[in-house]
Amino acid sequence: MSENTPPQIKDLLLEKEVQPLFKATLSGGMANIFGALLIYTLLSSTDHKVEALWISGTIILFSLVRIVVANDYQTRNAFQLREYLYTHLLLTLTIGLTWAVYIYILHKPEDAAIRNIAYLMNFGMIAGSITTLSTYRPAYLSYSLPQLAAIFVVFVMIGTPTSYLVAFAVLLSTTFMISASFNINRIHKNEVQLTYNNELLITNLNSEIGHRESVQRELEASKRDLEVKVKERTKDLVETNTSLERVIEKKEMAEQSLQYLAYHDELTGLPNRNLLVDRVGQAIKSSSRDKQQLAILFLDLDRFKNINDSLGHSVGDRLLQEVSSRLFKTLREQDTISRNGGDEFVIVLERLKDTNEAVNVAKKIINCLTETFDIQSHKIHIGASIGISIYPTDGDSPLVLLRNADTAMYRAKQAGGNQLQFYDQSMSSQLRDRLELESELHNALENDEFYLVYQPQVNCINNKTTGFESLLRWNNNKYGQIGPDRFVPLLEETGLIYAVGEWVVSEVARFIRDHQIHDVTFSINLSALQCNNLAFVDYVEKVINKAAINPAQIEFEITETLLIKDFEKTNLFLTKMHSIGCTIALDDFGTGYTSMTYLARLPIDIIKIDKSLIRDIDKHENLKSIVKAIVTMSTSLGMKNIFEGIETNEELSVIKKMSGYIIQGYLISKPIAEEEVDDWLSLDVEEKLAYKKA
Secondary structure (H helix, E strand, O other), rough: OOOOOOHHHHHHHHHHHHHHHHHOOOHHHHHHHHHHHHHHHHOOOOOOHHHHHHHHHHHHHHHHHHHHHHHHHHOOOOOOHHHHHHHHHHHHHHHHHHHHHHHHHHOOOHHHHHHHHHHHHHHHHHHHHHHHHHHHHHHHHHHHHHHHHHHHHHHHHHHOOHHHHHHHHHHHHHHHHHHHHHHHHHHHHHHHHHHHHHHHHHHHHHHHHHHOOOOOOHHHHHHHHHHHHHHHHHHHHHHHHHHHHHHHHHHHHHHHHHHHHHHOOOOOOOOHHHHHHHHHHHHHHHHHHHOOOOEEEEEEEOOOOHHHHHHHHHHHHHHHHHHHHHHHHHHHOEEEEEEEOEEEEEEEEEEEEHHHHHHHHHHHHHHHHOOOOEEEEEEEEEEHHHHHHHEEEOOOHHHHHHHHHHHHHHHHHOOOOEEEOOOHHHHHHHHHHHHHHHHHHHHHHOOOOOEEEEEEEEEEOOOEEEEEEEEEEEEEOOOOOOOHHHHHHHHHHHHHHHHHHHHHHHHHHHHHHHHHOOOOOOEOOOOHHHHHHHHHHHHHHHHHHHOOOOOOHHEEEEEEHHHHHOOOHHHHHHHHHOOOEEEEEEEEEEEEEHHHHHHHHHOOOOOEEHHHHHHHHHOOOHHHHHHHHHHHHHHOOOOOOOEEEEOOHHHHHHHOOOOOOOOEEEOOOEEEEEHHHHHHHHHHHOOOOOOOOO
């Protein structure tokens, strides 16, 4: 359409262009209403029930309003076309944005199946809207772009390799669908324009026929011109038809591709979780009918993350493909193999005579995967941890069987990997207890359930207290006292260690300030996660300055394993911490494999000799030799020693002979409460011993 086209002609062409848009509004609206009801049904039993109600209600409301607007245009046509069109466009944009909000909250539900169904449905509606909304380009963009952008952002936020791959696939799909929409729109507009031109041409022909007698010769010339034009138009129609056929062919190929991606893993070509759940459901029906057992083998590759991180994702992807190939060669033709995501695979074994068959298959899988993989000149060794659930004893639905097999796999992984483990009810109980404890842990800081106790460190020569080790304790409102061995690993796994670690530093600094304690250090244990966070050093410095205390009174304890994992990063962290005046202690020394080179290069002030080397040292000459060597080595490096776990006078006597003087252990005192520290510092040795006995 040229710029010189009269406004009335433009309006006429626009009306013909958007007629399919209004006609398809009812089917598109019902699809959105059905989708909103479906997702609300899925989320009605989750923590997002209220949010789902509001969002589904919004989508349904605006879909109904849009249907009413489209129907009014087609029946009454009481307003201008552009008023209807802009109203329709605004409602379409609102629905698209509301779906985008839905997509964003769907990354929160714990049930991945809900999220996958919802995202698959969204993709289906977006793909389906190409044919219903593309006749007016802004309508399709306003509906699809907010949803596609939300899906892309959600998978980027998840932050796993698989989610990044999915985000990239979403980006490619977005490009393809928008391109297809634009092509359909262009073809539709050309068709409208061509139809109009043909109608105009027919009018001209009728006019020419009316004047045939008077303008015969002009008519002949016009006929010749008309023939030329008809040939050109015919050629255009043929080309348009050919182009339309290509678009339809591409659309069919895209639909087939989307269908395949919806049920298959793109990397390995194996069935994905969606198809797996369907296959397990069919297998359950068959096994129930034939009164046979079936087994679910949940397989997780051992050491895959280390390989992926050290050799790169291309090697990791190739390894997953090789694993898939080996599984195909190992299993029977009727067995189902699925990639569940990441380095997890699921095998469905049907028509089992007894559980020994599942054991034999699992052992064959472990054996075939322990053989060396040769990938891009790398010799790679992995293993596999396999959890097994059996139908019908371990569940009668796909999700329950898969969940129980996953739980058994987790137990096999905890047991050291490269082995199989059958599911039993106690695993679910332990997992449930762990999840309940984790749930309580999330509110512990807010509910003021954490507190600190302090174990004295005493100079056994002059009997003066030189410091205290600050120890974290948890008194839960529901379960009571919970041991550090249970909740500290959960703090690290959930990432709460960062917030709780900052709380410990603040509490110790406050305690030193409020009690006006001088010339005594307070040590704080650090986890490996905290030592990877340089911002923690800035936080410590800020707390010390705010409390106006001597930074040398704050001592941080690290373990030997931290040095081995990432020496360079640990060195940078400790150097920064040391630069603000805090002292560094190496805890549990003698239980790991610390290199002397590490000790010489790190800013370590104190070595805490582990209690396993102190216990019964008076009875074992080997222990005496080891501890004496540690004392000699640390002294030569200018480091102090603290002897942990001293419980008897005989152990103390041996330590004194080795020139050891700072001791910590039950012989002196167990950890004491905050309100007891002032009393402890005011006592002499005899009183302290009496205090201990009391």
